[in-house]
Amino acid sequence: MVGRTLADIRARLSELSVAVGPYRVVSARTGTPPLPVSGMQFPDRETAAEAASVATAYRSALRRYDPRLPVHDLIVCEGAFGTSAVSTASPSLPEYCHTIAGALFEVLSGRHRAVERAVMDSYLSAAEETENRERLCLAMLESMATALDTHLDPAEQADTLLDAAGQLPKKSPGPDPLRDALDALESAGLLDETAVEPAADGPGRRPRYVTLTNYRPSLSPSRCPVLPLVVELLRWTSVTPQVAEAERTDDGWRLLVSVAGDRPADGLSVVTAV
Template sequence: MVGRTLADIRDRLSELSVAIGPYRVVSAKTGTPPFPVSGMQFPDRETAAEAASVATAYRSALRRYDPRVTVHGLIVCEAPWGTDAVRTAPSSLPEYCHTVAGSLFEVLSGRHRSVEQAVIDSYLEAAEETENRERLCLAMLESMATAIADNLDPEVQADTLREAAGQLPRKPSGPEPVRDAVADLETAGLVDQTAIEPAAVGPGRCARYITLQNYRPTLSDLRCPVLPIAVELLRRTSITPQMAQAERTADGWRLLVSLAGDQPAEGLSVVTTTA
């Protein structure tokens, strides 16, 4: 990207924000704070105004890849100290997709321009076929998963996804990172319901069978784009995950997921089944 990178912009927002402050940056349309200022508070009106400008630059950078990223007229709103008087916007599917896509574009544009172009070409082709915003956001993630799986070897895939996850806010690593990761995908709207079962053996540590009901990213009945799952796990553990034994169910997928560590990085972007 030209000029400040998305990572630079996020770092500046972190510098401006405080743990507790009376000002928020919200959308003039909805009254809620959109990504990347959701959940942020600021100490004074001047700082919040700068944050609004920085957040506008961030969303403009994302719009370079997807012209359908929502345009929010960002304004500064005052709320009592230590309260959450300003409503917090729920995590929407488009917002989630754009967040993950933005971090991946940042890595691809610096090191793998041909892969970045493959994603853009695939996405533009999808944009000619549908105007449904959620379907287009999913198409972007699907295009990324396919381009990374088809053009990068497993070790480079692991490095790329790890770096992209590192640009996103880190999430706490609890005793059940697999369960926490798929729960966040459910909250974001990528899947309707999830089920977790312990696996007696697996390709790495913390092996779990996960069942994803109505998992929305899809390539075909034989190819499952698991990139969002890998990114969520890397945000928590920084350990390369591995996904295998993909099984197509009547309404989704069943996968064997584990934290593989130093084992060969397989099943990071797309998992293929012959069943």
């Protein structure tokens, strides 16, 4: 990007925010804090007002990649955390997709411009065929997964996805980061249900079979874009996972996932059914 990057803007928001504060920045229309101020709190009204201005600049910059990103009039709101005026509901599917896409575009624009261009060409082509906002946001993630899988070798994919995850808010790992990552995808609306089963053997460490019911990103009946799952896992662990043995089910996918894989590893952006 030319000028101030999305990473710069996010860094400024982090500087302004505090762990606990009485002020939030919310959408005047929905009453909820949109990307990139979701979950953020601020110490006083003046700081929150600056955060609103910074967040508006962020969303304007992100519109370079997707002109359909909703426009929110951002306002400062004071109140107890969790009230209706400052709801912390899970991000909508479009907001979640834009969060992941924005971080990836920042990395691609700095080192893989050909991949960035391939993503945009594919996405703009999809935009000519549908006006469904959720379908378009999914198309962006699918285009990214395809471009990374096509143009970058496994090691380059691993580095790119790790750097993208590092630009997103860090999540504190719990006892089961795979379960945490799957819950985040379900909350965002990328799938309906998940099931996790132990696997006797597989690539990497702690291999488990994961069933994704009604997983919405899709390239074909034989190719599953797993980029959102990998990025989400990296947000929790910062360790490259591995996804293998994709199997198409009647209502989704069954994957063999290792939270920690061996680099370089296939199955970071797209997995092909066996």
